[in-house]
Amino acid sequence: MSSSTQTAQYNPAYHRFTLFLAICTFLLIVAGALVTSNDAGLAVPDWPTSFGSLYRIPPMVGGIKYEHGHRMLAEFVGLLTIILAVWTQRKEARSWMRKLGWFMLLLVIIQGLLGGLTVKMRLPWYVSTAHAMVAQTFFSLTILMTVFASRRWIGSTVTLTRHPDPGALSFRNLALLTVLAVYMQLFFGAGFRHGGLHFFPHVVGAGIATVILVWASFSGILRFGNIKPIRGASIAILGLLVIQLLLGFGAYMTRVVWGKDAVQPRPSMVATTVAHVAVGALLLAHCFMLAVQAYRNLAPAAELSPADQKAVVA
């Protein structure tokens, strides 16, 4: 990795493109959450066509506007991902970035197929849950791609100083644990949302994930506060976690408690659940970012030269 990164050049257009893809993907996640929250997943009964056509736009009313709107945005993100993979292959010096670009294209194809399966199989919970998990994984990768393409990342490659990461449970592993914890919550939450799992695992998981994320965030701030990317990701995770817990409580109250007899999804139910999904996606992306920054900036003491082994204080 280090030999190829030396030749990497900051490309502002490419960086802006990765950011644009990340924003579009975030909007796509919101659009997907709107489909589920409005019970509109099967408003268009066929796939890959919509009402028998690949290109004709159906009347955008009722559930169709959510489902077909989601499909159109997904196609656009798919197209952007193809451009990203080709652009990265042609212009990017870092081989692992080129591989990442192709992997993202593979992931978006898998995601499209999972979306099709949800329609063909009429929303089995495990397919819908897999669709939700791949969506957030893909979004996290678009965020990472944006970070890897940034001037700050590329510019700091040569001057990067790695810091010792001592302890039985290293901060790098703790950061990885945050990713796993959010994935666990994503699985339990999506499984509950799509009718396959009881609510209980998601509640217990919220407690476990909160402990891990708070622990990692405070470790990041207190132990590695002078490493800006780690401090930034840690603070963001703490803030997002608080918002996410409030939204989770709000979604529970509006949907499960107040909305149990609702004849149709109410705006309050839709707003809280969609926001819960969206903030969950941001949280996962930041946990990925924390892990990446931890592995980039920290190393076991044994791997560092004496010059690098300086004390790190907040």
Add this chain to the structure above:
Amino acid sequence: MKFRFGLLLILLVAGCSKNETPPASYKPEAPTAKIDPSTTATVSGVVTYTGDVPKAQPIDMSQDPACVLGKVPPNFGEAYAINKGRAANVYVYIKDGLGNYSYPTPPPATLDQKGCRYVPHVLGLMVGQKLRILNSDPAMHNIHSMAHENDGWNESQYPGGDAIEKTFNKPELMIPVQCNNHPWMKMYVNVLSNPFFAVTDAEGKYTISGLPPGTYTLGFVHEKMGEKTLKITVGAKEHAVAGPAFSSADIK
């Protein structure tokens, strides 16, 4: 990663094979007797409800202009169609006690989509009986059957489009049918292996006729309050009256 691809492969195979599998047919025991029409009995009654009636839930149809044409809001859900202590939309059927008779298949039943609602809200069918689905609305609907014992399906229907015909091959109670284009549209189909069923009307009344004499368990099913049963005995040409009382304590 291998696991993820393995899972995807399984899902793909499952997705592809689902449509190719012919619908499994319900195989009842071979009938051994015919009903003597000169001895048949009738059961009728009223299904009542005591306690506070849950507040009617408003429906907002504004997301599809075709649903609000000429309508005066507000609209309300039909889950608790209770009027003066009488419960409509309760499915009544012979749960137990019938011998192994043969029955002719009844003529097709009709489910209409009118005013962006399903008419009727609760429907009974016999195994093999055709269900004709109409769309009298100026709106496009999709009809999504979420059966467990029978095969599920999901089809769209244009305004005034051709009738969709479906049959159910296995007995199954309270199959939800939903329109995902208009999420307030929900109804229930009940499928029985005999023709002895009814749905209570707006006054909570039902009648089941043509029954052979015997002792039966009657089932009364409501979408929110579950099932109650009553035992009855009817002799030849007799008319029995039976009706359970649901209450607010039954609401799940």
